[in-house]
Amino acid sequence: MNQAAGALLGSGRWVRESAASRTIGRAYFGLQAIAGAVWWIAVFTVPAVRRATLGGIDPVLMAAADVPLFVLASALVALGARWAVWIAVPWTLLVAGAMIVVATVTGAAGWGALLMGAAGIGSALAWLLLRFGRIPADAALAGPLGFGTARRGTPPLRQLVRTLLQMSVFWILFLGVIPLGIALLEWRWALRVEFPVAVRVLGAGILLLASALGVWSAFAMALRGDGTPLPSAAANRLVLTGPYRLVRNPMALAGIVQAFGVGLCGSSWLVAVYALCGILYWNELVRPFEEDDLARRFGAEFEAYRARVRCWVPRLRPVG
Template sequence: MTLIRYLALLLPALAVVGAGTPCGRKDRVGAFLSFLAALLGIAALNELAVAFHWYEFAQVDAAYRGMPVDLWLGWAALWGPIPVLLHRYLRLPVALGLLFWIDLLAMPRLEPLLHLEPSWLHGEFLGLAVVALPAQLLGRWTATGRRLYARVGLQMIVFTGLILWLLPTAAFTLGDGSWRHLLDLPGPVLGVLAQVAAVLGLPAVAAVREFAVRGGGTPFPWDPPARLVTTGPYAYVANPMQLSMIAELLLLAGVAHSLALAAAALVAIAFSAGVAAPHERGDLIGRHGAEWLDYRRHVRDWLPRAQPYPAVEPARIWLDDDCGPCSATRDFMARRSPVRLDLVPAATHPTTLWRARYTAGDGYSATGVAAVASAFDHLGLGWAYVGWFLRLPAVDRLAQLITDAQIAPPHPAGGER
């Protein structure tokens, strides 16, 4: 029995079982995300299998980098959406055990389409751990509405991999260009390019953070924030994620000498403007109405504003007048005429503050360096960019440690002391 025949029998049978289960909108969204995660992971696993000689496929038509496309899609369905649709009946350890059992029985019998080396189980265990498991977690957490920040993190990994690895690799394989052009560059040049890529990608990362922290949702259009997000990068441009994505792809296309990838980036712009934008408009008007219409009257799709959206969430920052660095920070902000930000003496706060504190009208709050970084959103695009960087995970903690140790140690202000 060939692998294609095996999947042709197995997958429809499992799909029929899945179709008979209660399946709501969140289940379908989770299943789709798990499919994307598995699709990306299996493509990466195939690259490792070739490099480490775990297994290889016979040459067939309709293959991608040596892997039959129909097998790729069927394998992704098996490791992703089918167990997710059955999540009410299959606990995660049981699902992973079944996937291992199916592969253990089937793969050795798939000659001549698939040739297994003695070390093929190494790839199997790695695939279950770093492909099937994350795909199942993403799908199941999405279907049940749990672990928001973990979902957002997994989505970021999946979509970054799809856009910045799988899409370019496909463009290089089917068109022109090569990763070799990038990898052959001198170390200092690679360092500069990495910094440029980080600068271009920062608005997207900051936007994802705003969706999770301020909006209570994810970047995926069918798992969106509950509230309209007009803070962070969204105070300056309506499509920060798309803008970063296109900039990164064009940078990579130039470095890799790929007209095909540049064309793909331009097609992505056309798709966003012509197909995605009308759908987004109808969805957001339905969910947020006049609030979203007012926002879009002031904030453009692709060209950032110099100053934040005039109706950005009003906020306050409490800074201690008796602290030299704190008062200097207050004066620095005041000179820049912040938009909808009140600078308030920490001594007037009803409770004791040990660091600067920022609070916004939507209930968001931050302390210390994160408070100052959040306030930078109200000063203009350049300083907002600095604030987005300072609020990155790990960067915020490091900046706080340095501030506490060398600039402004925690000290009490306000409240009854």
């Protein structure tokens, strides 16, 4: 296939993907409109729902603004009125921010803060699908998160030290600071559920095993790949040893399982959900760019490796 034909086919695929993405965006707003309508019916008919989601907020005043600006505007977007997205999305983000502040200050309406926060994120992502035909995750892949390779010939010990330092920063941020913040909000919003001791012990075991996998992967990346896990200082050689013989993304897998373990042993179901959201983020937004970069740099060697080793589910027997 010549280059021009390939470009045309690639353009056609992008058009199809964009159309499908915009359909998904409109479908999201349709579901949001239905969910909003059901919620308001429950607010006025079920006192427990009103207390859990609105606290002391006057439901009549809230509904007077929210029904047209959230429910009806979302429905209009779903029906094809693209202009209505400029009503639905800013209003949803405004209400989400306000509900988070109210719930954090008063300790009431925690479910309202959580649901509107989720609606705010969903609305923003759906708007990106409608606006660009995709979620432009590549815009975030810049600076230290941009793709590049480590300096060749760096002593393996130095690469290992850099790798362990990078991993420590990520662990502190994504397994410490962020989960702690989520757990504090969970407690303040009265959403905390105490897990049985057995579940917390299981979480601690999962955390230790996943941490061991992360360290094992770090050693393999630094000593065999002549690089670090940081995308801007990636390995110069395709790593096919250690945990990479079992699964293609052992460090990402380790990080997600670690966060899930933190949620279990810390008795925080929201942290566990945060970890599961990491799967969607990594698999749908980061992995395509990472694997395109690997395919560009390592060609047939990476394609053969990708065909033999699964992305997330480890092999029972390591590849030869």
